[in-house]
Amino acid sequence: MSTFFAMGGYAAYVWPAYGVAAAVLIGVWIASVRGLRARESEIEAVEAERPRRERR
């Protein structure tokens, strides 16, 4: 198990590489979802305030 984490002595390079990739990719996914939710609630807010069109 510890040999796995040691990565043949290159742990200081391999694990940060995987870590940066995970952080960036997960971060972009989360930021994108949060951006979508923010836009959805903004749209709801504006559409709720709009005067209702008269129904013929």
Add this chain to the structure above:
Amino acid sequence: MHRYANPARFQRLSRAVFPWSAGLTVLFLGLGLWFALFDSPPDYQQGETVRIMYIHVPAAWMSLFAYTCVAVASAVLLVWKHPLAELAARAMAPVGASFTAVCLITGSLWGEPMWGTWWVWDARLTSVLVLFFLYLGYIALANAFDDPTRGGRAAAILALVGVVNVPIIKFSVDWWNTLHQPASVMRLGGPTIDPSMLRPLLLMALGFTFYFLTVTLIRIRAEILARRLRALQFAAGAAAEPSGIRQASA
């Protein structure tokens, strides 16, 4: 293609595709990581650092693929004025930039133990850095205008001007004397990489591709809503000012 110019139709398609895309992302990344970290051998020269390749190379492929997609969307915008093309390009650019950053950072982490340097101004590394700046320039330009359609058009021109960088990056290791190694997968005559290493490489590449698709779908939906919000706010503004006609775009 113009069938999906209608945002509602696009939303329906996107909603149908999304769960599959997300599921395949998790599946291929899971399989890829298993093979990359556990079920593949160390390299006879590079030892365990070869495992960095399973992040670095797929990220590099995605950075080129995403830029090409942005360029294609930009061409569609400029030639056919397809309304979703601009939103798609805006959605994809930050994801492409992120892949480029991952490629550059993991490349440095690989270069230091193997080459003895974090960076070198060879043709491949320099042209990928230029690609990163092109992405940043695209994003900045698209957001630099009060009227987003003008920003989208300006950024589209930048994207198309910069697309020449994509074949330059690809062939840089052939055209110049580079420290970066030549191609061992995408080459005439087929891959020279060992199958035990090609497998995690391709699985991670598939995982990154479905990730790109999934996140792009999320981001396009957000862009559609942002554009609709802007239109509503403009309509509300115009209604509040009964005198005079407001121009929505110059």
